[in-house]
Amino acid sequence: MASQEKPPVVFHAMKQQSPQQPFNLPLSLLRHGAALIGFGLLFGCIVPLTPYPRLALTAHMQFAIEGTMVAAAGASLNSTPFRSSNKKVVDNLGRRGINVVYYGIVGIWVTLLSEAANAWWGTRWVLPIAHEAAGLLGAGAGPAKYWMEMVVAVAHYPLAVPLALVWPTITMALFATD
Secondary structure, three states, rough: OOOHHHHHHOOOOOOEEEEEEEHHHHHHHHHHHHHHHHHHHHHHHOOHHHOOHHHHHHHHHHHHHHHHHHHHHHHHHHHOOEEEEEEOOOHHHHHHHHHHHHHHHHHHHHHHHHHHHHHHHHHOOHHHHHHHHOOOOOOOOOOHHHHHHHHHHHHHHHHHHHHHHHHHHHHHHHOOOO
8 A cells, every 4th residue: 555645734824725726815814813812822821930021911912912903804804795795805905905914914923022032131112111111210221232122123113014004905905896
């Protein structure tokens, strides 16, 4: 009996399964949302073990909140709210809209992982309110080195624009005529 080879596992979410089965954005967003929530819940177990538990708590809550938003985006795009057809909202996005939504959502991982790292770093430039809530008052407080501050800044500032475009893009697809 010859053993059958299993097809290779491909982890890249944008890979098309076949020309007949295009990339499933809603399913990808639901998976990302579930993974963000799951990671946030697991990260919550180590909050008290970090040097800056209030910053860790901020990251823990952000994972859960952003994960819920991503899952809601996936559910919204998979809905069929149009009366005249069984067309899903995702069908109104087009290729550019799909890219805006997908890459805006994927950028959340970079931002949130930098917030998780911040539980050990104690940076203050990007998240001054969280820094103050963690008890790291003043300009000299906190052990964060310049490169740590830059990692958190780069993970937040440039990725804010694509993330900010996600829901307006979904909203335009909701109001598009079918």
